[in-house]
Amino acid sequence: MLKINAISKTFFPNTVNEVGALNNVSLTIKEGCFTAIIGTNGSGKSTLLNAIAGTFIPDQGSILLNETEISAWPEYKRASLIGRVFQNPFAGSAAEMTIAENIIMAMRRGQSRPLRLAVNAAVKEEIAEKVRMLKMGLEDRLDNPIGTLSGGQRQALTLLMATWLKPKLLLLDEHTAALDPKSAAKVAELTKHIIEKENLTALMVTHSMQQAVDLPDRIVMMHRGQIVEDYRDEMKKRVRVPDLIETFNRVQKRELFDESVAAMLQQQYI
């Protein structure tokens, strides 16, 4: 379970460039819940994920993962509990290493004194079996450098590696945004499949409203560093893309209602 308590983060405080990226955000996510985060550019989605992953320490608030306060943990320590996939398909693996070597690295992640994992036939078979699940024919190319694969293939493998050790929490930041539409659909489907199969708790930032409707159990909408809408349970089941667009519009409309509008409506709303 993930519990975020009133976290705030301001970048460049007290300067002209001051940005309130997170403003008193609270969010509780049940174990096994797959949540999408949507919102306009700069609404704080990545910053929220970074705060959870420990890229920086928030100015205020606390973060609990499985009842444990992790706010003060450094990023590498959190990495033993948290799997991440980013937008760039070339960022999550080492290009010159083979598929198998990349996966073995992932299998050893978070171990303080890495055991030398013998790459014997049994391990190879275990790897091949999981890679076969991707249905990309990569199980026959385990000894090829990962750099020879397409973006979609690499992102599928990155996803597999990030979830290999069944992390307590999976963070996905627009992980299909840089792919061509066909690969994006494939990786999205794979994401849902793996999360369901492993019963993972996951947070997925996406710019695709269709993905937000199709994949997760819950949708959180952010705007200007705040959570402005939260679709869950029955509400989530009913919500469709046009509803999300309407909510976006409503949130933006509200923003246009400033003090000058209030003054005008004092004369005109009678």
Added chain:
Amino acid sequence: MQLIQEQLGKYFVIKAIGKLDASWADYFAETCLDLIRNGHHNLIIDADELNFLSSAGIRSLLRINKELHSVKGSFLIVHAQDFVVKTIEMTGFKHWISKDFPKELLALKSDHSFSSAQVDEGSFVLNPSGSLTLSVVADWQPWNTVKAENISKLHFPASVFALGIGSAADSPEEARSHFGEFVAVGGHVIFQAPEAKSRPDYLLAEKDFIPQMQAIQALYCNGEMSHLFRFSPDEKNAFFGLSDISEKALSITKCNAAAFVVLAEVDGLVGANLIQSPGLLKNNGIIPFPEIREWLSFCGERVFSGYQAMVFGVVTRNGAFEKMPLLASLPSNPELSGHFHAAVFPYQPLQNGKIDLIQNVQKLLSGPPPQALMHLADDNRPAIGLGQSSLIRGACWCAPIQNMEGIL
């Protein structure tokens, strides 16, 4: 496919050259539907050089025919080659086919001095003695608390035109948490629950059923409309502001107070609507910013361009009535004051000429549901104001307000 368009009298001729098949059917249909939207309700397809017609092409003809039928327009296909005639005959639309143009049009064709006519201009006297009695039935003033005695039960027989704030709940107690804007025309009431996400709902007058509302604010007019005027873009105006329409309603009814109903295509609407019921107010007085945003939603930009609006409004020349509540001065024409509510529907074309208000309102209400209900505002904030609501083409039914009864 190539389309050559020409207006001749009341007719609009489209010469279709090439193939009307799946790849051109949508383009062809959209072009014709656009013409219908722009008031051209008598279309003639010159099929002389149409050398292919597929089933997708037939479907596009059916779409056009259906739209024309809804505005009592006419549709004709002339000079068609045999295979086109046969295909159309087989689908049962033989009556579309004619050998040549109608005689009156042929006469026009030879007369080169002809210039294209405005098809939907004009004003009509409906009933020279038509007039409305206005009652201010309830006059809640924002943002006072609502007391039991501020809530009035209203009935909406067919002779009533009204706007205000109310609820369709049965009892005043139930209504308290549901007060939102409403507009009523010819006994039909369109209202909206005060929630950010809500869509309008309606109560339709039927046989013995007379809609009722619990209202805290209402300008309630009873009587008959006296005039109808049509408006559409010309060289001078691409659209018509609400203050222009108000001015015209006052001048045509020769009165300093008038009420009107407009059905028209929207250029842009500006307004606000309740998102929390005033019945829940705890304190009297102005609600400051930003709390006011919990009560009112503002459109933020000019909205609903291309939609069809039904607006009911009451407008007066300043000084027409002493101490008349519920009217706001119009910055776009400071001599006028008014109050306007608009219900917004997906676009539906109107027939040209002299048309009946109630019939057209019923037609609008029997189509796709309304998208919004707004209290219209004339936003004159310096530099950033959105201006007033304006309309492109439509019809305005109006009547003088002869009697003004006070609070009942």
